[in-house]
Amino acid sequence: MSTEQSIQTYRDGARITDVDALVVDGLSVYYETEGGTVKACDGVTFTLKQGERFALVGESGSGKTTLAMALMRLTRPPGHIAKGSVTLHGRDITSLDDKEMRQARLAEIALVPQGAMNSLNPIMRIGKQIIDGVIDHLKDDEPTPTKDELDEMVHDLLTRVGLRPGVARLWPHELSGGMKQRVAMAIGISLRPKLIIADEPTSALDVVVQRQIMQTLGRLQEGLDASIMLVGHDMGLVAQFADTIGVMYAGKLVEVGPVEEVFSNPKHPYTKLLIGSLPSLQEKREFLGIPGLPPLLVDLPLGCAFADRCPSRFDKCETAIPEKLNIGGRRDVACHLYEDEVQS
Amino acid sequence: MSTFLELDHVTKKFGSEGMFGNGMVTIAVDDVSLTIDEDEPSITTVAGESGSGKTTLSRLLLGSHVPTEGRMLYRGKDFTQLTRRERRNFRREIQPIFQDPFESYNPFYKVDHVLSEPIKNFKLASSGREKNRMIEDALEMVGLVPGETLGRFPHQLSGGQRQRIMVARALLLKPRVILADEPVSMVDASLRATILDSIRRLNRDLGISVVYVTHDLTTAYQISDNILIMYRGTIVEAGTVDQVIPNPQHPYTQLLIESIPQPDPKNRWGSEPPQQNWDTSDTDIAGCRFADRCPAVMDQCRTSAPKQYLINEKQLTRCFLHEEKGEMQNPDITSTFQTESETIKAIPADMSA
Numbered sequence: 001m002s003t004e005q006s007i008q009t010y011r012d013g014a015r016i017t018d019v020d021a022l023v024v025d026g027l028s029v030y031y032e033t034e035g036g037t038v039k040a041c042d043g044v045t046f047t048l049k050q051g052e053r054f055a056l057v058g059e060s061g062s063g064k065t066t067l068a069m070a071l072m073r074l075t076r077p078p079g080h081i082a083k084g085s086v087t088l089h090g091r092d093i094t095s096l097d098d099k100e101m102r103q104a105r106l107a108e109i110a111l112v113p114q115g116a117m118n119s120l121n122p123i124m125r126i127g128k129q130i131i132d133g134v135i136d137h138l139k140d141d142e143p144t145p146t147k148d149e150l151d152e153m154v155h156d157l158l159t160r161v162g163l164r165p166g167v168a169r170l171w172p173h174e175l176s177g178g179m180k181q182r183v184a185m186a187i188g189i190s191l192r193p194k195l196i197i198a199d200e201p202t203s204a205l206d207v208v209v210q211r212q213i214m215q216t217l218g219r220l221q222e223g224l225d226a227s228i229m230l231v232g233h234d235m236g237l238v239a240q241f242a243d244t245i246g247v248m249y250a251g252k253l254v255e256v257g258p259v260e261e262v263f264s265n266p267k268h269p270y271t272k273l274l275i276g277s278l279p280s281l282q283e284k285r286e287f288l289g290i291p292g293l294p295p296l297l298v299d300l301p302l303g304c305a306f307a308d309r310c311p312s313r314f315d316k317c318e319t320a321i322p323e324k325l326n327i328g329g330r331r332d333v334a335c336h337l338y339e340d341e342v343q344s
Numbered sequence: 345m346s347t348f349l350e351l352d353h354v355t356k357k358f359g360s361e362g363m364f365g366n367g368m369v370t371i372a373v374d375d376v377s378l379t380i381d382e383d384e385p386s387i388t389t390v391a392g393e394s395g396s397g398k399t400t401l402s403r404l405l406l407g408s409h410v411p412t413e414g415r416m417l418y419r420g421k422d423f424t425q426l427t428r429r430e431r432r433n434f435r436r437e438i439q440p441i442f443q444d445p446f447e448s449y450n451p452f453y454k455v456d457h458v459l460s461e462p463i464k465n466f467k468l469a470s471s472g473r474e475k476n477r478m479i480e481d482a483l484e485m486v487g488l489v490p491g492e493t494l495g496r497f498p499h500q501l502s503g504g505q506r507q508r509i510m511v512a513r514a515l516l517l518k519p520r521v522i523l524a525d526e527p528v529s530m531v532d533a534s535l536r537a538t539i540l541d542s543i544r545r546l547n548r549d550l551g552i553s554v555v556y557v558t559h560d561l562t563t564a565y566q567i568s569d570n571i572l573i574m575y576r577g578t579i580v581e582a583g584t585v586d587q588v589i590p591n592p593q594h595p596y597t598q599l600l601i602e603s604i605p606q607p608d609p610k611n612r613w614g615s616e617p618p619q620q621n622w623d624t625s626d627t628d629i630a631g632c633r634f635a636d637r638c639p640a641v642m643d644q645c646r647t648s649a650p651k652q653y654l655i656n657e658k659q660l661t662r663c664f665l666h667e668e669k670g671e672m673q674n675p676d677i678t679s680t681f682q683t684e685s686e687t688i689k690a691i692p693a694d695m696s697a
Binding site: 284 | 607616
C-alpha cells in the first residue's frame with residue numbers, strides 16, 4: 001500500500017521519508033498502587049516516519065508524560081511496561097538490556113525535558129554538562145577526544161542552538177529560562193539522535209522566546225533528519241509545529257491524524273471540544289471550558305472514559321470501550337460514533 | 345472621579361553602579377505614570393515578555409516595592425506618608441492572586457485556613473456563623489461547591505480549584521482592586537476558562553477593578569478592556585484592547601502578536617525573530633531599548649529615546665515611527681483608556697436628549 005499521500009504536510013521544507021522511525025504497538029504502562037492498578041497509558045499504538053513531527057496532546061494526568069518516559073525506558077517503579085513494543089528504526093527497545101538501553105539513550109533517542117531550569121546541574125559549567133553525555137557514550141575501544149576537540153564540539157553545538165560560544169564558561173544560574181532550554185537542546189542533539197522527545201519544552205517561557213525555541217528545535221531536527229515527538233497541551237503550538245497530532249485522554253490515544261485534517265475536521269468529541277475551547281484573537285466570545293473532570297485512572301468506567309463529559313454519548317458508550325478505528329489515510333479515532341461509517 | 349491609586353513618574357531600578365556594583369543596572373520600570381480609578385472598574389492587562397518589568401510594576405502597585413524615583417499615591421496621599429491604619433486599609437483594598445496555586449498554600453492546613461485567616465485578621469465577621477456564611481458565599485461566587493471544597497487539604501484539589509479558592513480568598517476582603525499575576529499560566533488550558541470567567545465576573549458583578557499581568561495576549565484580548573505592553577521597563581504601547589490587538593503600532597507589539605501560536609496549521613510562523621541581548625546594562629542604552637531587535641530600526645532609534653506619542657484617542661505608542669503624531673501632553677498612560685469610557689457615557693446621554 002502506498003503511503004505517499006499520507007505523509008503530506010503544509011509545513012515548509014518538511015522532508016518526511018516513508019521509513020518507519022518509531023513504531024509503538026499496544027504500549028501499556030501500569031502503576032501498581034495500594035488502591036489498585038493505575039492504567040496511565042493503555043494500548044497506545046502509532047507510527048512515526050523519519051523526519052516527521054508528531055505532537056502528543058492531552059490534559060495533565062492523561063498519560064502523555066508516562067508514554068514519553070516509557071519510550072525512553074525511564075519508567076520508574078511502581079510503574080512498569082505491562083504490554084506492547086517500541087521499535088526504533090527496526091530495533092525493539094523494550095527487549096534491550098540496561099546497558100544497551102543506556103547506550104541508546106541520547107545516541108538514538110534523546111529527551112529535551114520539561115523545565116530545563118531544573119534539569120541542569122547547578123554546580124557544573126555549561127560546557128562540561130554538554131560534553132558529559134558525549135564522554136559517557138564513548139565505546140570501550142574509542143579514544144577520549146582531546147580538550148581542543150571537545151571545546152570545538154561545545155562551540156559548534158552552542159552556535160547551532162543559537163547561543164554564543166562564551167556561554168560554555170557560565171553556570172546555569174547565569175542564564176535566562178530560554179537560554180537554559182537552548183542548552184538542554186544542545187545536550188539533546190550532541191550525539192545526533194534519530195528521535196527527539198521534547199516534553200513541554202516551552203511551558204514556562206513567554207510567546208516570543210517560545211517561538212524562537214520551537215523554531216530552533218525544528219531547524220535542528222531538520223538538520224539531523226530526525227523525527228520528533230512533542231508532548232504538550234498547547235494546541236496553538238501543535239498547529240504551528242507539528243505534522244501529525246495524537247490526542248490522549250485518560251491513558252488512551254483517542255485520535256491520530258495529520259494536523260491540518262484534525263484541526264479542520266476533528267472527529268472525536270473530545271478533540272472537537274479541545275479545538276472549540278481555544279481562545280482566539282479574531283473574535284471575542286464567551287469562554288467554553290470542557291465541563292467535568294477526567295476519570296481517576298485507578299477507577300476507570302466500564303465503557304468509554306470520556307462518556308461522562310461527552311455531548312454525543314449514547315447507550316453503548318456506557319458499556320463498551322471503543323476500539324481504534326481507521327477512518328481513511330492516517331486518521332484513527334477511538335469512538336463508537338464512527339463504527340457504522342467504517343463498516344459500511 | 346476618584347482615584348484609588350496613582351503612579352506619578354515612577355522608576356524602579358535594581359543593581360548598582362559604582363564601586364560595589366557590577367555595573368549592570370536593570371531599570372525594571374522606567375518613568376511610568378498611571379492611575380487606577382475606582383468609579384469605573386475595568387480590567388487592565390499588563391503584558392510583556394519575561395524581564396519586561398510587568399511583575400515589578402505589579403509589586404509597586406501592591407506596595408511591596410518602593411519606587412526608586414517618583415511617587416505613589418493612595419487615595420491622593422503619598423504612600424510613604426500613610427498612617428498604620430491607612431496602610432492596613434490599603435492592604436485590604438488591593439488583593440493579589442499569584443501565579444502558582446501550589447505554593448500559595450501551606451500543605452499542613454486544610455484549605456479552610458486560607459479563607460478563615462483573612463476574616464480573623466481584618467475582623468470581618470462578628471460570629472462563627474457569619475464567618476462560615478461569608479466563606480460559603482465567596483466559594484459559590486467563584487463556582488465552587490462549599491461542601492466539596494471545605495475540609496480538604498490542598499493536595500486533594502486540582503490546580504484549577506486551588507486557584508479559584510485564591511480568587512474566593514481575595515473576594516472575602518471586598519477589595520477595590522485585584523491584581524492577578526499570571527493567574528492561569530500554571531493551570532491546564534481546559535481549566536483556564538473557568539478561572540478567567542470568575543475573574544471577569546468579579547469585575548462585572550462586584551465592580552472590582554482588575555490588573556491582569558500576563559504574557560498571554562489571547563486571554564488578555566478576551567477578558568480585558570485596556571492593555572499596557574511593556575518592554576525592558578518601558579511601556580511601549582497602551583490603549584484599549586479593541587484598538588491595540590487588531591492594530592498594533594509598535595514593532596514589539598507586532599512581534600508579540602505574530603508569535604502567538606495560532607491554532608491554524610495552514611498559517612504558520614514566519615522566520616525566526618532575533619534574540620534579546622541581555623549583556624547590555626539598561627543604563628548603557630541611549631536610544632530605544634528595542635532598537636537591536638527592531639525590523640524597522642532607524643538611525644535616531646539608537647541615539648535618542650522615543651517619547652509617548654498619541655496615535656489616536658485610544659492608543660499611544662513609544663516609537664519614532666509615530667513621532668509626527670506629537671508627544672502626549674498628559675504623561676498618565678491611563679488617560680488613553682479613559683477617553684473611551686467617557687465616550688460610552690456620552691452616548692446614552694445623547695440618545696436620551
